[in-house]
Amino acid sequence: MKGWKWILLIVVVLIVGGGGLFWNLLTRLTIERLSDDLHVVRGSGGNAAILKTSEGAVIVDTMLLRYQGERLKEEAMRLTGKPVVMIINTHYHLDHTHGNPAFDIGTRVVATERTLHHLKVTDAEYFADEEAEALMPGEVFSDTRRITLGDKNITLLHPGRGHTDGDLVVLFEEEATLHAGDLFVYQHYPFIDLEAGGSVDAWLSSLRRVLALPFERVIPGHGEVTDRQGLEQFRRFMIEAWNAVTMASAEGKNLEELLETVELTEDAGYTEIKLVIGIGLDRDFLLSTMWQDAHGEVPARP
Numbered sequence: 269m270k271g272w273k274w275i276l277l278i279v280v281v282l283i284v285g286g287g288g289l290f291w292n293l294l295t296r297l298t299i300e301r302l303s304d305d306l307h308v309v310r311g312s313g314g315n316a317a318i319l320k321t322s323e324g325a326v327i328v329d330t331m332l333l334r335y336q337g338e339r340l341k342e343e344a345m346r347l348t349g350k351p352v353v354m355i356i357n358t359h360y361h362l363d364h365t366h367g368n369p370a371f372d373i374g375t376r377v378v379a380t381e382r383t384l385h386h387l388k389v390t391d392a393e394y395f396a397d398e399e400a401e402a403l404m405p406g407e408v409f410s411d412t413r414r415i416t417l418g419d420k421n422i423t424l425l426h427p428g429r430g431h432t433d434g435d436l437v438v439l440f441e442e443e444a445t446l447h448a449g450d451l452f453v454y455q456h457y458p459f460i461d462l463e464a465g466g467s468v469d470a471w472l473s474s475l476r477r478v479l480a481l482p483f484e485r486v487i488p489g490h491g492e493v494t495d496r497q498g499l500e501q502f503r504r505f506m507i508e509a510w511n512a513v514t515m516a517s518a519e520g521k522n523l524e525e526l527l528e529t530v531e532l533t534e535d536a537g538y539t540e541i542k543l544v545i546g547i548g549l550d551r552d553f554l555l556s557t558m559w560q561d562a563h564g565e566v567p568a569r570p
C-alpha cells in the first residue's frame with residue numbers, strides 16, 4: 269500500500285476504534301439540493317452527486333466505505349424514486365471509489381482508462397471478489413465522452429493530467445453544473461498524486477480546458493459547492509504556489525529555504541486537512557510535493 273493510503277487507513281482505524289460516536293461522524297451524510305434533479309451528498313470521503321434522469325439515477329463518486337455506498341444507493345432511491353443505473357468515478361482514489369461494491373451488479377460504471385489501470389494496480393485486493401469486481405469501471409474512455417440517459421445529457425472530459433493522470437470532470441448539461449472531482453478542492457490544499465502521473469504544470473492547462481466548459485456551479489472533490497469564480501480562484505492559487513516553487517528553484521534555494529521565505533496570498537481562508545498529528549494536507553505539504561514534481565523526484569508508475 270502507498271503512503272497516503274496508509275495515512276487514510278490509520279485515520280479510519282483511529283476513528284472507528286474510538287467508538288460509535290466517531291462511527292457516526294465518519295458515516296454522517298449531508299445532502300444539499302442543487303435542483304429538482306441534482307443533489308450533492310457530503311460526508312467523509314469525496315463529494316458525491318446524485319442526478320435523476322428519466323431512465324434512472326446516476327451517481328458520481330461513491331466515497332470511502334462500502335457502507336457509504338449502501339447509504340448513497342438508498343438516498344438515490346429516496347431522492348429520485350429510481351434505482352441507480354450508472355456510477356461515474358472521477359478518479360481511482362479510495363475515497364471516491366470504495367463505495368462501488370455496494371451497488372447492484374449490472375450497474376454501468378464509467379471512468380477513464382487510466383483510472384481503471386490505477387484501480388487494477390493499487391486496489392486489486394479490494395475489488396478481488398466477484399461481486400466487487402463487477403463494480404469496477406466497465407466502460408472506459410480516454411479523452412471525452414457524451415452520455416444521454418432519457419431526458420439528461422452528461423459530458424465527461426479528461427482534460428489532461430493534474431491530480432492524477434486519469435481524472436475526469438462531469439458536466440450535467442441541463443443543470444449547468446460541473447462535478448470537478450479532485451481536480452478542484454474548494455478552500456483546501458490539494459493533493460498531487462505524482463506516482464499516478466499527477467503534474468502541477470499539466471494541472472494548470474487542464475483547469476483551463478475545464479473552465480472552457482459551459483457551467484455556472486461547481487461541485488468540488490472536497491469542500492463546499494461553489495461557482496466558476498471559486499474554480500478560477502483555485503487556479504490562481506495553484507499558479508501562485510507553482511511560480512514560488514519554480515522561482516526558488518531557479519534562484520538556487522533548497523526546499524527548506526522556500527518553506528521559510530515563501531509568501532503566498534491566494535490561499536487566504538484555506539483550511540488545512542489534518543490527517544494525523546504532524547501529517548496533513550497543508551501549505552507546506554503542497555509546496556513539498558510541488559518541489560518533488562519540479563525536480564522529478566517521484567517517478568510515475570507505468
Ligand SMILES: [Zn+2]
Pocket residue numbers: 359361431450
Ligand atoms: Zn483524490
